[in-house]
């Protein structure tokens with residue numbers, strides 16, 4: 001590799017925050033480093049707390065420009081719209097094409113929005129990602145809460161951890177104003193958090209119902225018209241806003257690279273984190289698919305991959321061995337229930353209460369703080 005090796009990091013995702021903060025290691029190995037992303041990093045760990053009014057938009061986001069520039073790299077605020085692998089060129093939404101020698105993709109994911117007839121042209125459809133959309137939703141709901149007029153009715157589609165957390169924090173937002181949103185949660189699965197222990201699902205459903213959430217399980221939304229959501233059994237629910245928490249899938253861009261990929265799982269990568277047939281292109285986080293050992297679309301996996309990505313980019317520059325990333329099978333996740341309580345899940349074990357929320361606040365704060373400094 002020559003001195004001019006240009007490494008382009010596309011997407012200010014979890015792993016790229018770490019690489020950007022440590023870009024001096026790449027520069028010392030003979031590279032110039034560019035981080036390219038349309039805007040701020042938004043931290044999903046605090047997203048539902050932001051929706052519920054506990055955190056501000058500033059608490060939940062970071063400016064990646066400061067991070068990379070401080071480490072001697074460059075930031076470009078733009079979006080990649082196409083990648084020409086032959087010419088090693090990135091086509092951007094606004095700026096001139098950008099050439100690369102080594103490319104790393106940390107593009108995140110998008111919500112797998114189900115086909116519900118009528119939602120294409122409807123207003124008030126809110127996918128859980130991008131996270132900044134949840135801030136706009138909160139602002140809109142807060143103006144309604146401050147107005148004595150009847151409140152908008154809400155429906156959360158999806159009964160996994162994200163749907164449950166968002167519903168709990170929408171309740172919390174209205175509770176802050178001494179009012180109560182009419183919220184329905186609709187899920188095709190038989191129970192909330194279907195991958196968690198059954199006792200955890202039962203506890204959570206009981207607690208959320210007690211706070212006023214209507215929960216419709218084993219139900220799918222089929223059509224939406226004039227503020228009415230119709231379920232597959234014919235039931236109708238009033239909803240002025242639909243919040244989509246129906247799972248995450250890979251971004252569309254990865255399908256245009258002419259590299260092995262799965263439209264839902266992402267770009268196929270090896271344990272060295274580069275793509276299967278082009279070792280000049282690395283991919284991490286939700287947009288990547290570790291075929292031999294797939295991992296769920298969760299930010300913590302990007303965090304775990306980060307030091308491996310940094311090491312392997314340096315190894316590529318110095319022609320030294322790569323390190324293999326192996327995702328862990330068990331991991332701690334803590335849901336923010338919006339009422340000062342958290343629900344911690346670790347394999348077959350779970351516990352809920354204020355201590356769990358305290359631990360979550362500490363972990364989230366420490367994660368963000370390391371990049372703010």
Ligand SMILES: Cc1cc2nc3c(=O)[nH]c(=O)nc-3n(C[C@H](O)[C@H](O)[C@H](O)COP(=O)(O)OP(=O)(O)OC[C@H]3O[C@@H](n4cnc5c(N)ncnc54)[C@H](O)[C@@H]3O)c2cc1C
Nearest residue numbers: 011012013014044079080107108285286297298299300302
């Ligand atoms: C409401 C909610 C709560 C969640 N809570 C948790 C949680 O508590 N814990 C957890 O582990 N996971 C959680 N998740 C899942 C988590 O959001 C994702 O797994 C995580 O964000 C993926 O991180 P990433 O590093 O792959 O990408 P992201 O952090 O999503 O970053 C992707 C970046 O790429 C940029 N980008 C995208 N396309 C382009 C392009 N074409 N050109 C340039 N840049 C581009 C984006 O702007 C963004 O900066 C939650 C998800 C949601 C929706």
